[in-house]
Amino acid sequence: MSQRASHIEVYLNRVAIGTALMACLLPPTAYYLLASRHLAGSLEIEAHAKAAIVNDYIARNPASWQYQNERLAEVMQLSIMPHADTVLFDGAGVPMASTGANLHGYMMSHDAPVFDFGVAAGHVTVAASLDEVFGRTGIVGGVSALLGLLIFFPLRKLPLQALRRSQHDLQAELQRRLEAETALRSAHERLAEADRLNSVGRLAAGVAHEVKNPLTIVQFGIDYLSTQIKATPDQMAVFNDIRDAVGRADKIVKGLLEFSRKTDAERTPVRLSEIVNKALHLTRHDLELRQIVVLRELQDSLPPIKGVPDQLTQVFINLITNAAQAIGKQGWIKLSSRVATIGKDDLSNDAMDSFRIGDAVIIIEVCDNGPGLSAEAENQLFDPFFTTKPLGEGTGLGLPVARNIVLMHDGTLILRNNPAGGTAAILTLKLNPE
Amino acid sequence: MKRILVIDDEPAITRLIKLNLEVTGNYQVFTENLGGRAIAAARQFAPDLILLDIMMPDMLGSDVAGKLKQEPDLRGIKIVFLTAMLRKGEVGKGQTVGGQHIVAKPISTEELIQVIEETLA
DSSP: OOHHHHHHHHHHHHHHHHHHHHHHHHHHHHHHHHHHHHHHHHHHHHHHHHHHHHHHHHHTTTTTTGGGGGHHHHHTTTOOTTTOOOEEEEEESOOEEEEOOOOOOEEEEEEEEETTTTTEEEEEEEEEEEEHHHHHHHHHHHHHEEEHHHHEEEEEHHHHHHHHHHHHHHHHHHHHHHHHHHHHHHHHHHHHHHHHHHHHHHHHHHHHHHHHHHHHHHHHHHHHHHSSSSHHHHHHHHHHHHHHHHHHHHHHHHHHHHHHHHOOOOEEEEEEHHHHHHHHHHHHHHHHHEEEEEEEOOTTOOOEEEEEEHHHHHHHHHHHHHHHHHHOSSSSEEEEEEEEEOOOOGSSSSSGGGTTTTOOOEEEEEEEEOOOOOOHHHTTTTTTTOOOTTTSOOOOOOOHHHHHHHHHTTTTTEEETOOOOOSSEEEEEEEEOO | OOEEEEEEHHHHHHHHHHHHTTTTTSSSEEOOGGGGGHHHHHHOOOSSSEESOOOOOSSSSHHHHHHHSSTTTTTTSSEEEEEOOTTSSSOOOEETTTTEEEESSSHHHHHHHHHHHHHHO
């Protein structure tokens, strides 16, 4: 729990303890005060009543009352407080008569003066035991202690539970907002990338056209010069180098044109198994030269998707070619497919922004047993012109072009290392509902 | 000897195609750098085949081809389009657009001659 929450918990504990203590102590204290005040009041009334009785007796027996201790004790027996003890003291404070109650323990008393013809002749003291008050206070205290316990535990627990629930809700809300912010940032990045790609595409189209004419001039120039010069072997080699350079530049320019192309072409229902077969057919020579075996685990009954056949064929040509170049010589490429439904866990991958939970998709994997992706390659795979291939083999545009086409088909393309070795290119496309 | 008319806005390209084709001894080549003068050039040189650039600043090659088809005395001339804008996978021998052959620049002289011969065959 956070530091703030710990402070709140300590505070709640103190409040609970304080409230429970108050519940334990207040009632018995209040009872004692009230009961003792009541007793004090009763004693005062009793004392004055007894003093009045004695004053009356003194008035009727002025000469002899001092010698009539027993009679005085009798008249003082009349009492509204049966458990109180009454003692008559003379002016010197010496007890003269008593009702005889044998009180012990804690006592409360009240005095009232007696008069003999207006002259103070002594006082009456009425006393009562506090034992009963103490006893009842104890009972009240016991009940209050129970009440205190009943208050303490819920008071300590319930606010904490509410606090924890509230904190949990806050954390969940914070997590939701963070995820929404991440998704928004991701969407912004994709928009920015799409805009950049669009700009690069327009630039690429312009550059491609402007570069091709000079390349044409170089090509035709070399063709003509080679007919005019009885070239030495070195000169022929130079002519061939120039032709090769024109060819390489032309490949790059064609790749740029691919990169810049928009999906204006009409999308029709296509069967990916047929698309893959066509791509394999077009790349078979290169695969045979490299002695690479192709393992097909594609379902022929895959449902159709909506796409541009030529473009999708280009995607698989690029993926197969990329895999073959990674292997070099002697190896295998495996193509597999499955139909799946997008689940919540799938969307945790940033590359899956094109889909929603519940989308039916086709997933095709192109795996190879090449050396796999280095950390550097993983980060730059889809950057135009990034390549790990030797000079002249690959322009570094195959994967960016493939990904561009897949994105325009509202799909995703990711490459990752296979746990068992090699690389897997995973292409995911939405199913075309029939 | 076969008569070839090359129409391209790039003078170096028309000059080099002329040199490369004529050095074989099989072709007589005429050149024009303005699409707008294509009809006049075709009437003047009466070619068997026109090598026609598509992206020309004054007139697109496709428009030139359209105008040629409207002329009864010129509609029989074979046309091969030259373009810098073809996409990968779409260039191939025998590729046609609207019944006309189309080749992508850059192209070697040997391949160009092959397309010319196939078209005139």
